[in-house]
Amino acid sequence: MTDHITLRRPDDWHLHLRDGEMLRAVTPHSAGFGRAIIMPNLVPPVVTGQQAAAYRERILSALPEGATFQPQMTLYLTDTTDPADVIKAHQGDIIRAVKLYPAGATTNSDSGVTDFDRIRPVFEAMAEAGIPLCVHGEVTDPDVDIFDREAVFIDRVLDPVRRANPELKVVMEHITTSDGVAYARSGENIGATITTHHLVINRNAIFAGGIRPHYYCLPIAKRETHRLALREAATSGDARFFLGTDSAPHPDRAKLQPCGCAGCFTAPNTMSILAHVFEEEGALDRLEAFTSLNGAAFYDLPPNEDRIRLTRRDIPAEYPATIVAGDETVTVFDPGFPLYWHLEDL
Numbered sequence: 001m002t003d004h005i006t007l008r009r010p011d012d013w014h015l016h017l018r019d020g021e022m023l024r025a026v027t028p029h030s031a032g033f034g035r036a037i038i039m040p041n042l043v044p045p046v047v048t049g050q051q052a053a054a055y056r057e058r059i060l061s062a063l064p065e066g067a068t069f070q071p072q073m074t075l076y077l078t079d080t081t082d083p084a085d086v087i088k089a090h091q092g093d094i095i096r097a098v099k100l101y102p103a104g105a106t107t108n109s110d111s112g113v114t115d116f117d118r119i120r121p122v123f124e125a126m127a128e129a130g131i132p133l134c135v136h137g138e139v140t141d142p143d144v145d146i147f148d149r150e151a152v153f154i155d156r157v158l159d160p161v162r163r164a165n166p167e168l169k170v171v172m173e174h175i176t177t178s179d180g181v182a183y184a185r186s187g188e189n190i191g192a193t194i195t196t197h198h199l200v201i202n203r204n205a206i207f208a209g210g211i212r213p214h215y216y217c218l219p220i221a222k223r224e225t226h227r228l229a230l231r232e233a234a235t236s237g238d239a240r241f242f243l244g245t246d247s248a249p250h251p252d253r254a255k256l257q258p259c260g261c262a263g264c265f266t267a268p269n270t271m272s273i274l275a276h277v278f279e280e281e282g283a284l285d286r287l288e289a290f291t292s293l294n295g296a297a298f299y300d301l302p303p304n305e306d307r308i309r310l311t312r313r314d315i316p317a318e319y320p321a322t323i324v325a326g327d328e329t330v331t332v333f334d335p336g337f338p339l340y341w342h343l344e345d346l
């Protein structure tokens with residue numbers, strides 16, 4: 001049995017680091033990644049190049065000594081985003097991508113896009129400059145069942161946007177369904193991130209013996225057939241699929257509420273969980289493609305040069321059940337199985 005694997009340093013193509021005390025508490029847990037696409041859904045959101053540059057500095061100051069982590073910033077697209085500002089921020093090497101949240105789809109998305117016609121000039125400018133659009137792909141129509149919102153988004157929004165802008169590079173963020181997998185496979189200029197937790201849990205986990213707020217995230221976990229489709233895609237080696245953990249910390253106080261926040265905090269144990277999943281699928285030799293090669297290639301970046309090692313030991317890796325952020329605690333995602341793969345920095 002394989003007992004260790006060496007990978008190029010992984011990247012996380014979808015990450016929430018928040019701000020303030022939370023930023024300082026969670027950033028060290030992602031510092032072992034080479035790069036990460038940093039989500040802009042702060043309060044208020046990161047909408048200008050200037051705000052992205054300032055946020056980048058705050059992230060860099062929260063890194064532990066010696067970390068090589070490079071935050072890749074994004075702008076939060078609104079109905080009033082100025083195409084010229086997007087282009088300028090990209091040319092100035094401040095941003096790597098632009099993030100589309102349909103208004104109201106998820107955490108801190110109130111300023112998201114309500115009118116796709118108004119932002120057409122932004123898409124055109126991005127397509128021309130080769131700036132990827134990262135999409136939270138769920139419709140917000142309350143008449144659409146929450147488990148169908150991704151599939152309906154593909155038909156009603158994503159496919160029309162891509163037909164109107166075939167040159168626009170699009171990342172379907174945190175896909176959760178076989179529909180998402182099939183759509184990502186269907187065309188050009190498209191990629192899809194898959195989270196760690198959606199490879200592990202299906203929707204039963206949210207209701208196992210009672211309500212489990214720490215397994216509630218958006219898009220919500222779907223039925224088992226979809227989890228299996230995600231596993232197949234992630235472990236297939238297909239270059240269109242890559243890791244975006246969507247590690248999304250919330251204070252436990254905000255999760256454990258009558259109306260609790262969506263998000264799973266997976267940064268501390270992601271690589272150990274992924275090694276477990278890929279081993280179960282007999283695909284350890286394709287873990288590096290998923291975590292360290294495919295995403296970089298999509299973003300036209302070279303893979304990281306340095307390496308990490310994962311070693312399988314008899315004693316499970318230890319990780320904290322919660323971390324402290326100022327006066328708050330944040331619960332770490334519990335995959336429900338022991339983690340025998342230990343991560344070492346080389």
Ligand SMILES: NC(=O)N[C@@H](CC(=O)O)C(=O)O
Pocket residue numbers: 016041106107108136216217218219246248249262263264
């Ligand atoms: N994934 C989540 O459940 N939550 C994310 C937002 C998002 O990525 O949609 C967050 O910012 O908390």
Ligand SMILES: [Zn+2]
Pocket residue numbers: 106136173174218219
């Ligand atoms: Zn999202």
Ligand SMILES: [Zn+2]
Pocket residue numbers: 014015016039246248
């Ligand atoms: Zn997210």
